Amino acid sequence: MRIVIVGAGAAGLTLASNIRKKDKKTEIIVFTKHNEIAYAPCAIPLVLGGCIESFDDIIMHDADYYQKKNIQIHLSTKVTSVDSANKSITYDEEEKTKTLTYDKLVLATGSDIITPEFDIDDMNNIYPLTTITDGKNIQKSIENKKEIIFISNLSIGIESAYELAKKEYNVTFLEQSPNILPLFLDEEISQKLVELNKGVNFETNAHIKCITTNDSKKEIHYNDKIISADVIILPNIKVPSTTLARQAGCEIGDFAVKINEYLETSVEDIYAIGDCVEVKSHITDTQTYSPAATTAVRQAMILAENITGNKITFNPVVNTVVSQVGNYYYASSGITESFANMIGMPVVTQTMDTKQKARYYPENNNLYIKMICKCDGTIVGCQMISKCDLSSKIDVLSFVITENLKCDELVQKEFSYTPSLASIINPLIKISMEISKKIG
Amino acid sequence: MRIVIVGAGAAGLTLASNIRKKDKKTEIIVFTKHNEIAYAPCAIPLVLGGCIESFDDIIMHDADYYQKKNIQIHLSTKVTSVDSANKSITYDEEEKTKTLTYDKLVLATGSDIITPEFDIDDMNNIYPLTTITDGKNIQKSIENKKEIIFISNLSIGIESAYELAKKEYNVTFLEQSPNILPLFLDEEISQKLVELNKGVNFETNAHIKCITTNDSKKEIHYNDKIISADVIILPNIKVPSTTLARQAGCEIGDFAVKINEYLETSVEDIYAIGDCVEVKSHITDTQTYSPAATTAVRQAMILAENITGNKITFNPVVNTVVSQVGNYYYASSGITESFANMIGMPVVTQTMDTKQKARYYPENNNLYIKMICKCDGTIVGCQMISKCDLSSKIDVLSFVITENLKCDELVQKEFSYTPSLASIINPLIKISMEISKKIG
Numbered sequence: 012m013r014i015v016i017v018g019a020g021a022a023g024l025t026l027a028s029n030i031r032k033k034d035k036k037t038e039i040i041v042f043t044k045h046n047e048i049a050y051a052p053c054a055i056p057l058v059l060g061g062c063i064e065s066f067d068d069i070i071m072h073d074a075d076y077y078q079k080k081n082i083q084i085h086l087s088t089k090v091t092s093v094d095s096a097n098k099s100i101t102y103d104e105e106e107k108t109k110t111l112t113y114d115k116l117v118l119a120t121g122s123d124i125i126t127p128e129f130d131i132d133d134m135n136n137i138y139p140l141t142t143i144t145d146g147k148n149i150q151k152s153i154e155n156k157k158e159i160i161f162i163s164n165l166s167i168g169i170e171s172a173y174e175l176a177k178k179e180y181n182v183t184f185l186e187q188s189p190n191i192l193p194l195f196l197d198e199e200i201s202q203k204l205v206e207l208n209k210g211v212n213f214e215t216n217a218h219i220k221c222i223t224t225n226d227s228k229k230e231i232h233y234n235d236k237i238i239s240a241d242v243i244i245l246p247n248i249k250v251p252s253t254t255l256a257r258q259a260g261c262e263i264g265d266f267a268v269k270i271n272e273y274l275e276t277s278v279e280d281i282y283a284i285g286d287c288v289e290v291k292s293h294i295t296d297t298q299t300y301s302p303a304a305t306t307a308v309r310q311a312m313i314l315a316e317n318i319t320g321n322k323i324t325f326n327p328v329v330n331t332v333v334s335q336v337g338n339y340y341y342a343s344s345g346i347t348e349s350f351a352n353m354i355g356m357p358v359v360t361q362t363m364d365t366k367q368k369a370r371y372y373p374e375n376n377n378l379y380i381k382m383i384c385k386c387d388g389t390i391v392g393c394q395m396i397s398k399c400d401l402s403s404k405i406d407v408l409s410f411v412i413t414e415n416l417k418c419d420e421l422v423q424k425e426f427s428y429t430p431s432l433a434s435i436i437n438p439l440i441k442i443s444m445e446i447s448k449k450i451g
Numbered sequence: 452m453r454i455v456i457v458g459a460g461a462a463g464l465t466l467a468s469n470i471r472k473k474d475k476k477t478e479i480i481v482f483t484k485h486n487e488i489a490y491a492p493c494a495i496p497l498v499l500g501g502c503i504e505s506f507d508d509i510i511m512h513d514a515d516y517y518q519k520k521n522i523q524i525h526l527s528t529k530v531t532s533v534d535s536a537n538k539s540i541t542y543d544e545e546e547k548t549k550t551l552t553y554d555k556l557v558l559a560t561g562s563d564i565i566t567p568e569f570d571i572d573d574m575n576n577i578y579p580l581t582t583i584t585d586g587k588n589i590q591k592s593i594e595n596k597k598e599i600i601f602i603s604n605l606s607i608g609i610e611s612a613y614e615l616a617k618k619e620y621n622v623t624f625l626e627q628s629p630n631i632l633p634l635f636l637d638e639e640i641s642q643k644l645v646e647l648n649k650g651v652n653f654e655t656n657a658h659i660k661c662i663t664t665n666d667s668k669k670e671i672h673y674n675d676k677i678i679s680a681d682v683i684i685l686p687n688i689k690v691p692s693t694t695l696a697r698q699a700g701c702e703i704g705d706f707a708v709k710i711n712e713y714l715e716t717s718v719e720d721i722y723a724i725g726d727c728v729e730v731k732s733h734i735t736d737t738q739t740y741s742p743a744a745t746t747a748v749r750q751a752m753i754l755a756e757n758i759t760g761n762k763i764t765f766n767p768v769v770n771t772v773v774s775q776v777g778n779y780y781y782a783s784s785g786i787t788e789s790f791a792n793m794i795g796m797p798v799v800t801q802t803m804d805t806k807q808k809a810r811y812y813p814e815n816n817n818l819y820i821k822m823i824c825k826c827d828g829t830i831v832g833c834q835m836i837s838k839c840d841l842s843s844k845i846d847v848l849s850f851v852i853t854e855n856l857k858c859d860e861l862v863q864k865e866f867s868y869t870p871s872l873a874s875i876i877n878p879l880i881k882i883s884m885e886i887s888k889k890i891g
Contacts, residue, residue: 057870062871071811304875324863344865402866407843407847410847414854422749425745427842432841435744
């Protein structure tokens with residue numbers, strides 16, 4: 012059997028490795044238009060900030076590593092078409108057009124970054140921030156510079172802005188939305204994050220008109236102002252890369268390639284995973300776009316099981332995230348209150364400013380929580396800010412939301428306790444009981 | 452309405468406060484034979500070790516605080532009998548015997564510590580370690596001393612042993628079982644904890660014959676050896692305090708006072724919570740004894756709801772614990788492999804030595820995990836050791852075990868990821884997939 016995978020990001024390579032772990036014989040061939048593979052994009056901000064020494068450190072493997080596992084990788088190779096009737100693909104390599112048949116084809120083509128709508132007179136010292144190559148370019152360009160401006164960026168941009176501020180760059184962040192990280196945090200929570208976490212100058216509701224060049228400086232014209240900088244980082248809003256899927260005849264949904272719960276497209280023997288597909292939201296039961304590395308990897312692991320003979324479903328998503336910004340972490344799972352309002356879902360919310368550890372414990376961390384429930388008490392969202400490890404704390408919420416628990420049921424759940432890590436009544440129980448009172 | 456609560460530990464006082472929050476009028480009267488209330492027993496090791504400055508810091512409230520909330524507390528007052536037919540109790544106060552009627556009576560009488568079976572010639576410099584008074588006595592007695600021996604202690608003892616070792620006491624721990632913390636950790640995991648975590652000299656399988664006195668030194672005779680010390684800390688094995696419940700006619704189970712899922716005893720209008728009751732195990736569906744502060748507080752919160760008009764069940768327990776010992780934490784939820792063997796439950800297990808964070812992240816922590824599944828893949832236990840915060844990590848497992856998830860279902864669950872806190876494939880997914888392979 013020959014499995015052809017188009018795309019060598021988190022989705023494509025995790026799939027290749029996991030199929031190989033379960034099946035030593037199947038031929039696995041991966042195509043990528045990129046030259047660099049198997050690195051951790053989420054770690055780019057940490058290299059820019061110097062916490063991780065070099066971009067080489069965040070590259071896990073090279074093509075040879077995969078070759079030794081009998082996984083063929085075609086670098087810098089664009090797959091141009093799919094003939095699903097004859098089960099073959101066409102690709103360009105070394106200036107030749109070649110054809111290859113497949114038994115199973117997996118589209119893990121990822122996403123592209125939207126081209127900004129505003130005019131830019133000269134791309135010098137202006138960079139996107141998505142790939143390791145972008146990271147390297149930025150690292151080089153900011154040497155001996157001082158002023159950096161980020162425009163409306165998602166996690167990778169906010170994280171990088173704070174990391175560079177730690178290195179004493181003068182960092183400004185122009186956000187086109189009313190608040191930063193609007194996908195994950197409600198306005199008052201993102202404001203809290205910005206208030207607590209000094210170092211970056213934020214301007215929200217910034218409507219960029221154009222970027223011009225004045226000697227060695229770049230000038231951003233927005234609202235009725237002009238701000239200048241040495242280096243500008245562009246927005247990184249993702250759009251699914253669906254060209255090949257469309258060409259192959261796969262059904263495309265409202266957002267991206269349509270898949271069923273087994274990660275199959277509408278065309279036989281063609282699967283799709285990662286940033287190029289749309290997924291179902293656990294909370295709204297409607298299609299949504301969730302271009303997260305965790306989603307891509309989970310899909311890859313499940314598809315590896317299914318391709319090798321299991322039958323596991325990829326379940327609707329709750330969008331559980333955690334991110335380090337400056338000296339704080341934020342975390343989010345489920346939907347925000349503003350999203351609930353947008354879709355007309357009535358919700359009850361509660362915020363709480365509490366402590367991570369037993370309150371008498373020295374060196375304690377504040378823990379800010381917002382919880383969002385439907386009117387019947389079902390927990391549909393949670394946001395947190397703290398200096399403490401929020402990763403497993405939000406994982407607990409991820410389970411709570413996935414299991415459709417109601418706020419008054421949390422008191423029945425067992426949480427661990429020791430004074431140096433947690434209080435005897437878990438903050439999630441405390442906030443749930445407050446919400447329960449409102450629901451009555 | 453008058454609610455009488457016997458016992459002012461975590462169970463009794465949490466109940467009193469939570470009823471008051473929901474009901475401003477009901478008369479609430481609490482009796483305790485002790486003189487000190489509302490402190491955190493779990494923090495005693497941290498005061499002994501000096502991380503928390505004084506025993507005063509771990510006392511939350513005094514009787515006045517409760518008085519102001521219109522909760523009457525009778526300190527140093529023993530309730531001697533219950534007349535359930537006439538709904539009254541008898542108690543001794545200021546050398547007088549008094550009677551008081553109740554509408555609802557809650558027995559939160561806690562537990563007593565088993566008297567050691569071995570002979571002790573002189574109790575000088577020998578202490579139990581359960582109450583804040585014990586803590587104060589120990590703190591005073593070890594001044595200017597050097598050698599301390601703990602005998603077969605549970606979490607509070609192990610934690611204290613390591614805390615005192617940090618202060619350069621010479622600390623030995625004699626454990627009568629084949630491994631320390633046998634309720635929570637399997638032998639190889641507790642051995643790992645001891646290996647990693649220097650500072651305390653452990654001897655397992657230590658069968659104590661007697662303790663004698665030689666000048667100012669105490670000598671413990673065990674197996675064929677004698678070991679001497681300045682101060683000895685006795686075992687703190689708890690037995691439920693059921694005298695009053697028996698006397699009131701409440702049904703007693705195999706271990707302690709029997710209650711139903713609403714925390715009602717067999718006698719009308721008498722409830723029981725905390726260390727004096729037995730609970731059901733989620734995993735074995737049989738009765739068990741779980742004298743944990745978290746269980747007591749959860750029962751108190753649920754009973755407060757039920758007494759004020761709700762109807763919430765106290766669900767079977769999975770025994771989720773976390774504890775700091777020296778520079779490490781251990782955590783456990785569900786049953787151990789050795790317990791499974793003891794009750795004849797066939798299980799499949801897996802251990803994993805992995806990292807907390809993305810593997811390229813500097814300052815990473817090792818994370819040791821053992822997972823225990825039934826032969827159908829249902830996860831029934833998990834143990835962890837690490838220097839990192841294990842509290843929420845084991846809380847995730849607590850949910851996993853409570854929801855009867857199977858190991859191959861964990862790959863479907865959403866975990867958060869950021870390189871400085873977690874790896875992209877959560878260790879729980881990694882270990883689950885390893886177990887799945889064994890189950891096939």
